[in-house]
Amino acid sequence: MNGRIDILPAQQQGGFVMVAIMAVITVLLATSIAFMRWSTDESFQSVRSAAAMQAYYLGQMGIVEKGFQWLRTRPASDLPIGETPLPGRNVPGYGRYETVKIFYLPSMSEGDFWSIERRYRISCIGVVKIPVQATDRRRETEQEIKRKAVLYVQVRNFADYMYLSNEELTSFGDRIKFWNGDTLNGRVHSNSMIAIMQSPVFYDQVTTTAEDFWRGSAYNPIFHGPLPIFRAPRVEIPELAQRLREGASEQGNFLDYQGKTIRACFNGGSVTLFRFDTGAPFDSTDSWSIPVGQGTCIFVNGPLEIKGTVTGKVTIGSHGTCRILDNIRYSDSNVRTGVTPTSSSNILGIVSETDVKIANTPENGRENSGITGGQSGNNQTNQARTSVVITAAIVALGESFTFENQNDPDSGYVCDCQPDDRGTIYVFGSITQMRRGYVHRSTRSSTGYLKKYVYDKRLLRTRPPCFFDVTDDQGHALFNVVQWGQGKEYAPDNEQWNVVRYN
Structure with missing residues (x-):
């Protein structure tokens, strides 16, 4: 090292530059080829x-x-x-x-x-x-x-609908409306025009065969679920509960006693059946019990009366009118409202080939729920004297889900009381009826019930035994996705x- 900087000849420098350029070109070509392959x-x-x-x-x-x-x-x-x-x-x-x-x-x-x-x-x-x-x-x-x-x-299945009807007009030609205070948290369908006034609330699909709703005063329905479907296919409501009849027969529970009425009193995992003359006072002399299992089907080829608490899965039905004498609910349901835990395995179907009626009994609020002096029976706080709780999928194939003794002057029964408010019908389940029935009338200034209906969504996964599959008017099955x-x-x-x- 002597302090000098040696300068390489120009030719030698040029050689190094060419080598460097070729190396860069090679790298670029390789990268480009890789990029093109990647592209x-x-x-x-x-x-x-x-x-x-x-x-x-x-x-x-x-x-x-x-x-x-x-x-x-x-x-x-x-x-x-x-x-x-x-x-x-x-x-x-x-x-x-x-x-x-x-x-x-x-x-x-x-x-x-x-x-x-x-x-x-x-x-x-x-x-x-x-x-x-x-x-x-x-x-x-x-x-x-x-x-x-x-x-x-x-x-x-019928149990997939919270509310299903064939005809919305009553037997008197009256049009019963959904209105303020009505809240429906399950599927709704009618084979006729649904009447709406004011602001009922719908949380699930509403379908009708009609081209529109009947629109009453202050029409403003609230749809929290899908928009309604008009001109929907009919849902066929049969005249007979054929599957229930067959199931009950195969299980040995088809009860055919001419001139007799059957009263069914559910007590948890069994039901006691009483047989007495139709039209006569109740007689408890002739009785027997059957167990309620996980798929019990019972059919009475005549009139039926029911009440009690249910444990198990059972459908009970009748050819004649089915009268609900008192609360009919699951053993694990809320005593006052019928609301049942989602974990419950209890399921009930109530079927009539004619009517399902709330009987005019003291337990169901007879004579203004026992309140006198012109006050409303809805003020009654003694639950044993007012209202009725029903936890079931209810089906009335021939007529309606309704209440008896509506104080019509021509009916043969008019209460001395005024009003005749019998409390509230609490339904935790579903309702299918051929024709929409009254649960409240204006007779005696006010007769009947308020209503609180809640769909039991357990019915979507567990149907009552021997229940009804849904078909259209050509007999083809309808399906849920x-x-x-x-x-x-x-x-x-x-x-x-x-x-x-x-x-």
């Missing part, structure tokens, strides 16, 4: 993703237009058991769908046949072809992208056919 891969993945989504929608298309349509047009009495394969079809410009399958999924409440629910899984595979470059990169070929869509449906997609994946399908399920 190509990204482009292919984008095409693949779009094709996958298109294939999934083709699968949905096959479910709706082939699988569900086929199921929907079958008679309710002839729905398939096992697996039903259906052909697919090409969808020009988009692809095709194939392997349409309908599979029966019986769902039984605690394994009991009488509480069976009919569920179906409908699946379909959508197929879309995309161009891909062959491994030698000299030609293009095609790859099929397949996706499976799945739909789960359930045969609809349980869910789209979401199910167990089949690994062999995924590996071989690139099939997945989407939620």
Whole structure:
């Protein structure tokens, strides 16, 4: 080191610069090639993703237009058991769908046949072809992208409706309205025009076969759920409780005593039955008991009276009028309102092929709930002397859910009291009736009940035994959509056919 800076010749410097430039170019070329390959891969993945989504929608298309349509047009009495394969079809410009399958999924409440629910899984595979470059990169070929869509449906049941009617006009031609104070937290349907005035509140789907509602004064309904559906299909309400009749007969609980009335007093896990002459005073001499299990069906081929507390799953019905003498509720329900814990396994169906009536008994508020002096019986605080609590899915096939002795001058009964307020009807369950019935009248200035109806949402998953599946007027079953997609994946399908399920 002598303090000098040695300057390399220009040619030697130029050689180093060329080497450096070539190295940079090599790196840039390598990066560019990698980027182009990455871009190509990204482009292919984008095409693949779009094709996958298109294939999934083709699968949905096959479910709706082939699988569900086929199921929907079958008679309710002839729905398939096992697996039903259906052909697919090409969808020009988009692809095709194939392997349409309908599979029966019986769902039984605690394994009991009488509480069976009919569920179906409908699946379909959508197929879309995309161009891909062959491994030698000299030609293009095609790859099929397949996706499976799945739909789960359930045969609809009367218990799925909070309120269901065939005719909204009473037998007197009066139009009963939903109005201020009415709150319906379950599904509502009528085969006629629903009357609304003021601001009733609806939290679930409202459907009617009519083109609109009957609109009364201050019409302003509040829909917290879906918007109402007009011109909806009819829901057929049969004349006979055929499934209940058959179930009761097979269980040995079909009671046919000509000229007799049956009184059923539920006491937890059993029911005591009394048989006495129709039209005569109650006589407790002739009685017997039967247990209430997890799927008990009882049918009386005549008049019926009921009351008591229920433990278990049971449907009781009659050919004649069913009179509710006093509270009929679950053993674990609220004593005053009937509201029942969601964890409860108790379920009750009350069915009549004519009327279901609140009997005019002291327990149900007879003669103004025992209050005199012109005051309202709704001021009665003694619960043993007013109101009635009902926890059940109620069905009146022939007429109405209503109350007896409405103080009509021509009826043969007019109370000396005025008013004749009998308290409140607390229903925790659902109501189906052929014709809408009164629960309050203006006779004697005020006669009957206030009402507090709450839908028991447990009925959506646990139906009363021997209950009614819903059909349209052509006998075809109606269905609830349980869910789209979401199910167990089949690994062999995924590996071989690139099939997945989407939620």
